[in-house]
Amino acid sequence: MEQQNFGSAWHLVDAHIHLDKYTKSEQQQIIDEMEQYGVESLITVSYDIESSKENLTLHREHNNIKAAFGFHPEQQVLNNEAMQELRAFIDLHHHDMIAIGEVGLPYYTRKENPDLRIEPYLEILEQFIILAKRYDKPIVLHAIYEDAGVVCDLLEKNKIKKAHFHWYKGDTRTIERMIRNGYFISITPDVLYETEIQQVVKQYPLAQMMxxxxxxxxxxxxxxxxxxxxxxxxxxxxTIAKIKGLEIAKVYGQLLWNTKQFYCI
Known part of the structure; x- marks a missing residue:
């Protein structure tokens, strides 16, 4: 797409980025180029307590960077002391927090280690779900394939409506369940070349997409x-517009509206 198309009708929000994981020079490049590329906001999700602290600093330095706090599940499970520290940080800084995230279940880690116990991860995830409900914030989820159904059970149990399944991959039955529940997904750049992601775009309503x-x-x-x-x-x-058979301006407008409404930007 030519750069001259990045006018007011071509704005977007990156709904899931780990900005703290870039080098300082890369961070600055991205921040400096946001206006040039029509990027209104970045939602930077966190990996752990240190990541949450870095993302809080980025948010406080740049109003168009929105920070989510959480614990990425594809790592060794948090012990009680570390979880208490992260919860205390969230309690202290929830006014600066746009969402709880990234949280979820360790799908890829379990593929490498089938003996890994899932119960501690489920307990931690439910604590994050309860925090999202307490502070009336969306929750950003790492939950794909069979894990998505398990996470849906926890969301339904706790009556959570504002759930964002990032880079979702999974079966049609779970997709239908997520759609019924009003959950959102977000699409990554591999939609250009991955048929699995293209199929998800076909199935999921544009009105619940970021x-x-x-x-x-x-x-x-x-x-x-x-x-x-x-x-x-x-x-x-x-690519989404082509798959959906819609005018690209309509797709830009819908995706931007979805994200800003979902995250109250």
Missing amino acids: VETDGPWPFTGPFAGEMTHPQMIHQSIE
Whole structure:
């Protein structure tokens, strides 16, 4: 897409990025180029307590960076002391927090280690769900394939409505359940070349969809060798519009509205 298209009708929000995981120079490049590429806001999710602290600093330095606090599940489970520290941080800074996240279940870690006990991760996830409910914040979820159904059980149990399943992959039955519950998903740049993601776009309503990079996670296809940058989302939106058979301006407008309404930006 040509740069001259990045006018007021072509704005976007990167709904899921790990901005703290970029180098300082990469962070500055992305921040400096947001206006150029029509990026209104970045929602930067956290990996652990230190990540949450870094994202809080980024938010306080830049109003268009919105911080979510949480614990990424694809790592060793938090012990009680570490969980209490993170909960205390969230309690103290919930006014600066746009969402709880990234939280969820360790799908890939369990694939590598089938003997890993899931129960401690479920207990921690439910604590985060309760925090999201307490502070009336959305929750950003790492939950794919069979894990998504388990997470849906916990969300339904706790009557959570504002759930964002980032980079979702899974079966049609779970997709239908998520749609009924009003949950949102976000689409990554691999929609350009991954048929699995393209199929999710076909199935999921545009009205419950957002777009993301999950940067600095690297992509292949047309993005091979490139630093993951929010400007890649323009190509994602172009592809979503083609899959949906909709005018691209309508898709831009809907995705932007979805994200700003969901996150109260």
